[in-house]
Amino acid sequence: MEYTVIHHPETCIIGKMGSTRDGDNFIAKLWQEADNHFSEVYPLAIKDANGTPKAVYGAMSDFSLSFRPGENNLSEGLYMAGVECPLDAEAPTGWTKWVLPAFDCVITENKGIPALFETYKDLSSQGMELVYAIQEKNEPATGKQFLLFPIGKEE
Numbered sequence: 042m043e044y045t046v047i048h049h050p051e052t053c054i055i056g057k058m059g060s061t062r063d064g065d066n067f068i069a070k071l072w073q074e075a076d077n078h079f080s081e082v083y084p085l086a087i088k089d090a091n092g093t094p095k096a097v098y099g100a101m102s103d104f105s106l107s108f109r110p111g112e113n114n115l116s117e118g119l120y121m122a123g124v125e126c127p128l129d130a131e132a133p134t135g136w137t138k139w140v141l142p143a144f145d146c147v148i149t150e151n152k153g154i155p156a157l158f159e160t161y162k163d164l165s166s167q168g169m170e171l172v173y174a175i176q177e178k179n180e181p182a183t184g185k186q187f188l189l190f191p192i193g194k195e196e
Contacts, residue, residue: 044147044148044149044164045147045148045149046145046146046147046148046192047145047146047148048143048144048145048146049141049143049144049145049146049176049189049191050143051128051140051141051142051143052096052098052125052140052141053125053126053127053128053129053130053138053139053140053141054098054100054121054123054124054125054126054138054139054140054141055082055085055123055124055126055130055132055133055136055137055138055139056071056075056082056098056100056121056122056123056124056136056137056139057071057072057074057075057078057121057122057123057136057137058071058119058120058121058137058139059071059119059120059121060104060118060119060120061111061116061117061118061119061120062117067120068099068120068122071120071121071122072122074122075122075123078135079124081133081135081136082123082124082126082132082133082136083124085124085126085127085130085133086124086125086126087125087126087127089182091182093181093182094124094125094181095125095180095182096124096125096178096179096180096181097123097124097125097178097179097181098121098122098123098124098125098141098176098177098178098179099120099121099122099176099177099179100120100121100123100139100141100174100176100177101118101119101120101121101174101175101176101177102118102119102121102139102174103118103119103174104117104118104119106119106139108141108142108173108174109173109174110171110173110174110175111174115158115161115174115175118174121137121139123136123137123139126138128140141173141176142173142194143194144172144173144189144191144192144193144194145191145192145193145194146176146189146190146191146192146193147160147164147169147189147190147192148187148188148189148190149187149188149190150185150186150187150188151177151179151186151187151188157175157188160188160190161175161190164190164192169190169192170192171190171191171192172191172192172193172194173191173194174191175188175189175190175191176188176189176191177189
């Protein structure tokens with residue numbers, strides 16, 4: 042397979058955070074909570090000229106919050122349903138701020154969980170290792186959804 046490699050800059054995400062320890066459907070519950078209270082973070086979001094948020098993330102990290110890939114074959118860790126904000130933004134009460142480090146990544150269209158693991162397996166077979174957790178990035182203005190596979194980091 043051919044892949045596109047891009048540089049993803051340091052990025053601030055403010056959202057609702059949960060853990061795989063929170064039980065089944067915790068991600069859907071986080072998105073519902075974030076959507077129900079989006080007006081609280083909308084003023085902080087980076088937006089285009091039409092007022093549409095630039096990016097919405099399903100951000101992931103290991104339990105140490107070092108943004109390493111999740112434990113147990115990527116199946117355990119932390120997840121945040123959030124929106125991209127300026128680096129100096131402060132999270133409102135009840136929200137959490139993460140700053141994803143800058144990284145080089147393979148970017149692919151998000152085609153669901155089976156495709157995620159297929160791509161991960163293919164990258165591994167080509168000798169590419171994840172340096173951070175896989176990230177989901179959605180662009181509301183275009184409706185495009187991407188998966189970011191971090192394979193290089195700034196030292």
